[in-house]
Amino acid sequence: MKASQALAGNLQKVLTDLIELHVQGKQAHWNLVGTNFRDLHLQLDEVISSARQFADRTAERMRALHALPDGRSSTVSGGTRLEQFPAGLTSTKDTVKLITARLQQTVETLRDVHDEVDAEDPTSADLLHAAITRLEQLAWMVNAEVMAPSAPVTAPAEA
Numbered sequence: 599m600k601a602s603q604a605l606a607g608n609l610q611k612v613l614t615d616l617i618e619l620h621v622q623g624k625q626a627h628w629n630l631v632g633t634n635f636r637d638l639h640l641q642l643d644e645v646i647s648s649a650r651q652f653a654d655r656t657a658e659r660m661r662a663l664h665a666l667p668d669g670r671s672s673t674v675s676g677g678t679r680l681e682q683f684p685a686g687l688t689s690t691k692d693t694v695k696l697i698t699a700r701l702q703q704t705v706e707t708l709r710d711v712h713d714e715v716d717a718e719d720p721t722s723a724d725l726l727h728a729a730i731t732r733l734e735q736l737a738w739m740v741n742a743e744v745m746a747p748s749a750p751v752t753a754p755a756e757a
Contacts, residue, residue, distance in 0.1 A: 599663060605718045606665035608711035609656055611677070612726065615707045616653035617669050618678040620646055622700055625683045632690035638743060645697060645736050649704075652729040659722055679707055694743045701737035705730055 601609070623646040630639055657667035680703050683696060708726050716723035 599719065601660065601663035601665040602718060605663065605715060605722065606660060608715050609660050609663075609665065609722060610668060611679075611707055611711055612729075613653055613656045613660070613667055613669065614674050614677040615679055615704045616649050616656060616729070617674045618680045619700055619704045620649035620653060621674070622680065622683040623649060623697065626688060626693050626697055629687050630690060630693055631687050634690050634743060638690050638693060638740075641736075641740055641743075642693075642697065645701065645740070648729075648732050648736060652725070652732070655725055656729075659725055663719070663722070679703055691744060694740055698737050698741040701733050701740065705733050705737070708733070 623642050627639060627642040627646065630642070653669070657669065660667040680700050683700075688696065708730050712723060712726050712730075715726060
């Protein structure tokens with residue numbers, strides 16, 4: 599099978615946000631300070647690893663479909679839907695909010711392209727399913743760091 603321009607474009611959108619999530623996770627990881635530093639530092643390793651693995655799988659799927667993935671920094675910074683991560687040291691509390699938001703934004707990209715990807719290539723949609731499942735799990739786990747026991751479980755915490 600050869601990917602249409604639409605399929606290749608949708609997978610590129612996913613790839614771009616996954617690469618950016620990986621890079622922003624590293625930025626957060628290196629500049630994290632505050633209460634529960636070590637726990638969040640280790641959680642960020644999981645976010646980074648998952649983003650990197652799903653980016654690699656997406657790029658390799660694109661190549662299997664005779665499409666060209668573009669992971670160059672200029673392409674990623676120009677095409678990502680994720681907001682830029684702030685410079686400098688970031689508190690654990692702020693990092694939880696920032697990373698949860700970026701996980702959710704990446705999932706939103708995956709969901710936005712899902713149906714069109716699935717219509718052309720259900721195998722590629724399976725990759726999206728796996729990424730959505732893992733990134734949503736990570737968003738829940740990271741966000742739990744700041745949730746109060748009385749918080750509604752249907753919405754992210756506003757700490």
